[in-house]
Amino acid sequence: MSKLKTFGLGGVHPHDRKSRTNGKPIEDAGIPAVAVIPMSQHLGSPADCTVEVGAKVEEGMPIGKSSGFISANIHSPVTGTVKEIGRVFLPNGTSSQAISIEVEESFSPKSSWKADKNWEELSKEELIDLVADMGIVGLGGATFPLNVKLKVPTGSTVEYLIINGVECEPYLTADHRGMLELTDKIFKGIEILYKIMEPEKVFIGIENNKPDAIKVMSQKASAMSFPTEVVPLKLRYPQGDEKQLIQAVTGREIPSGALPLAIGCIVSNVGTVYSLYEAVVLGKPLIERILTVSGGAIKEPKNLRVRIGTPISELIEKCGGFSEVPEKVVVGGPMMGFAIFDLDTPVTKGTSGILALTLKEVNSSVRTSCLNCGKCIQACPMGLNPTTLFKYIDHQDYDGAKDIGLLDCKECGSCGYTCPAHIPLIHGMKLGKLILRKNQQKQNKVKA
Amino acid sequence: MIILYSFLSVTLLGLIFGVGLSMASKALAVRKDEKVEAVESKLPGINCGACGYAGCSGYAEAIAKEEEEDLTLCSPGGPDVALELAEIMGVEVEISNQRMVAQVFCRGNDERSKTEFVYQGVTDCNAAYLYFGGNKSCKYGCLGLDSCIKVCPVDAIIHDEDGCVWVDKELCISCGKCIDICPTGVMKLIPHEADYIVACNSKDKGAVTRKYCSVGCIGCKMCEKASPEGGYKVDNFLATIDYSMDGEREAASVKCPPKCILSLKGVTVKDEKN
Numbered sequence: 001m002s003k004l005k006t007f008g009l010g011g012v013h014p015h016d017r018k019s020r021t022n023g024k025p026i027e028d029a030g031i032p033a034v035a036v037i038p039m040s041q042h043l044g045s046p047a048d049c050t051v052e053v054g055a056k057v058e059e060g061m062p063i064g065k066s067s068g069f070i071s072a073n074i075h076s077p078v079t080g081t082v083k084e085i086g087r088v089f090l091p092n093g094t095s096s097q098a099i100s101i102e103v104e105e106s107f108s109p110k111s112s113w114k115a116d117k118n119w120e121e122l123s124k125e126e127l128i129d130l131v132a133d134m135g136i137v138g139l140g141g142a143t144f145p146l147n148v149k150l151k152v153p154t155g156s157t158v159e160y161l162i163i164n165g166v167e168c169e170p171y172l173t174a175d176h177r178g179m180l181e182l183t184d185k186i187f188k189g190i191e192i193l194y195k196i197m198e199p200e201k202v203f204i205g206i207e208n209n210k211p212d213a214i215k216v217m218s219q220k221a222s223a224m225s226f227p228t229e230v231v232p233l234k235l236r237y238p239q240g241d242e243k244q245l246i247q248a249v250t251g252r253e254i255p256s257g258a259l260p261l262a263i264g265c266i267v268s269n270v271g272t273v274y275s276l277y278e279a280v281v282l283g284k285p286l287i288e289r290i291l292t293v294s295g296g297a298i299k300e301p302k303n304l305r306v307r308i309g310t311p312i313s314e315l316i317e318k319c320g321g322f323s324e325v326p327e328k329v330v331v332g333g334p335m336m337g338f339a340i341f342d343l344d345t346p347v348t349k350g351t352s353g354i355l356a357l358t359l360k361e362v363n364s365s366v367r368t369s370c371l372n373c374g375k376c377i378q379a380c381p382m383g384l385n386p387t388t389l390f391k392y393i394d395h396q397d398y399d400g401a402k403d404i405g406l407l408d409c410k411e412c413g414s415c416g417y418t419c420p421a422h423i424p425l426i427h428g429m430k431l432g433k434l435i436l437r438k439n440q441q442k443q444n445k446v447k448a
Numbered sequence: 449m450i451i452l453y454s455f456l457s458v459t460l461l462g463l464i465f466g467v468g469l470s471m472a473s474k475a476l477a478v479r480k481d482e483k484v485e486a487v488e489s490k491l492p493g494i495n496c497g498a499c500g501y502a503g504c505s506g507y508a509e510a511i512a513k514e515e516e517e518d519l520t521l522c523s524p525g526g527p528d529v530a531l532e533l534a535e536i537m538g539v540e541v542e543i544s545n546q547r548m549v550a551q552v553f554c555r556g557n558d559e560r561s562k563t564e565f566v567y568q569g570v571t572d573c574n575a576a577y578l579y580f581g582g583n584k585s586c587k588y589g590c591l592g593l594d595s596c597i598k599v600c601p602v603d604a605i606i607h608d609e610d611g612c613v614w615v616d617k618e619l620c621i622s623c624g625k626c627i628d629i630c631p632t633g634v635m636k637l638i639p640h641e642a643d644y645i646v647a648c649n650s651k652d653k654g655a656v657t658r659k660y661c662s663v664g665c666i667g668c669k670m671c672e673k674a675s676p677e678g679g680y681k682v683d684n685f686l687a688t689i690d691y692s693m694d695g696e697r698e699a700a701s702v703k704c705p706p707k708c709i710l711s712l713k714g715v716t717v718k719d720e721k722n
Contacts (some may be wrong), residue, residue, distance in 0.1 A: 093579035341565035341580065366569070394570075396598060424569045431575040446500075 004208060006234040007244040008253075010381035011300050012414045014170050014237055014335065016209055018105050020301045021294050022173040026181055028305050029318055031103055035078045035309030036088055036346040037063065040096035041135040043144045044070030049097060055082045059110055062147065063099055072349075073135035077287035077307040079107040091312075091331035091345050092338050098346070101309070109307075114284030124196050127280065134279035135286045135349075140164060140240065140269035141336065143350040146276065152261065154178035159264035161199040162249055163190060165206040165213065166233060166240035169333025172353045174290040175270050177303045179206070179213040180223045186270055187220050189277035194226055197266055200226040203249045204270075209235050229359060237335060238412040242267045244381055254406050271352075273297045286349060293319045295328035295355035306347050312354055313343035315368075327364070334361075335413040368421045376415035376425060386415035386425045393432040398439070401432045409433075483512040483536070490521060490532045496601040498523045498623030511537065523548075524602075524621030549620040550605075550627055554590035554634045554706065555613040561586055561661035577631035585660035586632040588649040590634045596626035605709070617712070643721040644689060644697040646671075648708045652686045663708050671700035671709060 040046035047064030057063055057076040063075030080103040088098040119127065123220050132147035163186075167175040179186065190202060202442030205220060206214050221228040231249050237243055243254050245267055252263045260267055268276075271290065278284040287308055296303035306315060312331070316322065330337040331345070332352055347354075376386040384405045392401035400401060409429045414424045488508035495503035501522035502512060510516035511533060519533045529545040534541035559573045567583040569575055573595035581587040588611050597605045597613065604619035605626060615626075617640055625637045634649045646665060650657045654666030667685030671678070677695020681688055687709070689697070701709040 021629055089580050095581065336580070339565075367568075427569040427575055427578075430578055431570055431572055434578060 004232055004234040005248050006236050007239060007247040008382065009383050010245075010379050011048065011236045011238065011413060012379050012417050013235070014417060015156060016235070017170045017294075018173050018176070018209065020305055021171075022176055022210075024177070024301070024303055026174075026177050026290055026303045026305050029310060029315055030308060030410050030426055031078060031107060031109065032310040032314050033103060034083065035076075035080070035101045035103060035307060036098050036311065036344075037074060037076065037101065037309040038088060038090055038096040038098040038346060038348055039064050039074060040090065040094070041074065041143060041308070041348040042072040043142060044068060046096060047071060047074045049085060049099060051082050051099065053082050053085055054065050056080075057082060057101060059107070060113075060287060062135075062285075064135075066135075066145075070145060070148055072137050072147075073133060073285070075135055075285035075287050076101060077309055078103045080104045081331070088349060089342065089345060091340055091351060093353050096177075113278070113282035113284040114302060115281060119192060119280045122280075127192065127196050131276065133430055134284075136272065137286065138269055139275060139289060139349065139352070141332065141352055143348075146268070146272060149266065150193075152197065152266075156261050157203070157264060158197045158199045158261070158266050160201045160250055160266075161190075161193055161197055162245060162265055162267045163202065163204040163270055164240060164242075164245055164267055165204055165217065165270045166208075166245060167210075167235045167238035168207060168235075168325045169335055169337075169353070170237075170415075171294045171355055172292045173294075173302055175291045176210050176213055177194060177275055178270055178290055179217055180255035182274055183216050183220050185277045186274050187224065188223075188281060189273035189275075190228070191269060192280050193273065199266070200227070200447075201227065204228065205233050205239075205245050205249050206230060207235050208232045209238060220273065222249060229290070237417075238381055238414060241410060243382070243410070243411060251428050256405070263273055267430070275324070289347075289349065291315075291347070292350055292353040294353065295326065295330075296358035296361050297322050297324050299323045299357035306351075308349060309346045309348055311344045312340070315347070315354055316356065319380050324358060327359040327362045327378060328357045330355040335417065336411065365422045367423055370423060371421050375418040375420065379414040379418040381412060381414060384409055386429075387423075389432070390425050391427040392422060393428045398432050398435045402436055406432050422427070468592040481509075481512055484509050486536050487512050487533060490525075490529055492524045492529070493620075494524060494601055494621070496524060496621060496623040496625065497668050498621070498625070523623055527531050535571045548622045549615060549617040549640050550622060550624070550635050551615050551617070551638050551645060552590050552596075552605075552635055553645070553647055554588075555610065555612050555647045555710070556584070556586060556589045556661045556676045557592070560663045561589060562659075574629070574631050582632070583649065586650050586652070586657070586664065588632055588634060588651060589661070589664075591632065595631075596635060599625045599629045601625065639691050642689075642691055643711065644701055645711050645712055646680075646687045646689055646708060647710050648686065648706075651686050653685050657685070657708075661704050661706075665708050666706060668705060670703050670705060674703040675700035 045068040048067045049122045050065050051063045058079045060386045061076045062073055063076045065075050080101045083102045084100040087095050089095050128147050128150050136146040164181050204217055218230040221230050233248050246265045247253055275286050290305050292303050293315050302319050330339050370387055380386055389401050390407055411426050413426050474532040486701035488505055491504040493504050499507045501507040523528050530541050562585045563583045564585050565583050571593050573591045573593045576582045576591050576593055580705045581722050582591045602619050602621055604616045650664045656664050657664040665687050666681050669682045671680040671687050678697035679690035679693030
């Protein structure tokens, strides 16, 4: 067997723990009694709420309007009445305006969606506008509005379109199951992307812990009308990150602070591609997503198709509830996810998984002083020095941290994972970036 | 003989270098503005940044070059420094500001106010505030993770014996750094002479506040009635004091149900400690 491709620097090898859910077909999670739809489910400025308390909303109806260049529309996932417009905490710890919709008892999801127009007749620009209308954002985790990504500025060209089927976070199997069960639809989505971007070649990156997905996708890829190649990748975290994936597949490296477009690449997640298919071919806005509910404290872990706005507690119930009291409930993957304290937190567009972790899985320990062992430096895929960065931040020298590359950190969690002293390194990086952002705002104000 | 030669050669070298250096220091001297020096010598020299310049020398230069007209920006120096600066610059200066000090408007420690989850992250208020606005149920209160203590240039902020963060008003130079860094906005400026303080920042409804904190203002308006001349005003379920009114404030403090109106009369942190 030839040597498998992977990225260059750093990386870690957490146990993937996917075996509990990777054989389970995607199930429907059902309809919640009350859906809570936050207005900030994407990167960029929150959407403007367009409904009032008491208004009747229908499934797929727009209820939030994109409010800036980087922003996304929001649609109602259910039919019902707007009960309240308030503020809720999102799984990532920020707070956002949110619309609570009491679902009509007689509501059952539309079984067939039909787009107004055949997508093949639409021009590139019309397709991008349609994507914006449907509120499609990147479902890999960063929730970057897809229409913004698709607008390639004049002067740059897309050589490679890379479809991200890596799913390097442990526990999560939603993308894996999607690739197995929704193969045709994902390829339809790739066709649409191909039409918009016109790349020279399409790569699909999949880690080799999903041999069945590699097989199914390869078969389908060979039958495509444009050059498409499935690239099996060596199991390694954080391969699912844009920068690492591009390096693994093409061998190219993105310069610090630049976008993938600078080296002629565009990366899109398989989940996003599937939503793109639904939006463009079926005319269905982004009101559902597939996620994994797993972890040692969940009775029957499952892959679920979930309406946006469903409270997390209902999904846990759907999976048989807790088998023991979890130490932590994490939204997202265990490496980059956020622990939540309120199980009524709603599912958002960016929620890729819900994990109820036991004390043993959390492996929590008392923080000690830095041992200067250098493990974090070895693990950092960006070639940074996390321990020195953390020391700078700990001593409030945020500009010093910036000078040694704080802004290149993408919070993958590799350093914190390897740290034998249990130092909250990523939390420190987040703090540093926050303060830098605040100082920048202050400076802008002074200038203005 | 050898001793004499070496003695002479070293003396000669010393003379040459000495003359060279003294000439160089004259020829290459950096001319410093006398005015800048004079102004800088009057400033406190703690480089706190309250004036908005990088440090005392930055402010001094701006004043001396007449780029900055406001001579009252130095809050640690107060009116005395402003008057001295005015004298150097030969201008009139209006001293209206009374001395202000920062204070923490929260007395909720671990026993008095509830928490929602166990926080295990970085010991820093801004870091804690990133996740769900901190682990306290109250999203307006003091998180107690020492960000202001670290940033204070004169060590005026400490944890008092109750475990609450508190400012020593005698030490505070009102530079505003703590107010800037605080994510919840629980630190505010009050006059140095203030006799009472409503030590709460919660804008939640009374019933909500009461559930999570035993010393939180519930907006009952008792203070408005008990001390009508004291400048108490309840707005947004939170009492505040208008310090421009100088009526009696003690009755309200006694009657306040959650006891969140504290007397500051003659009380500094140090007194409390002793």
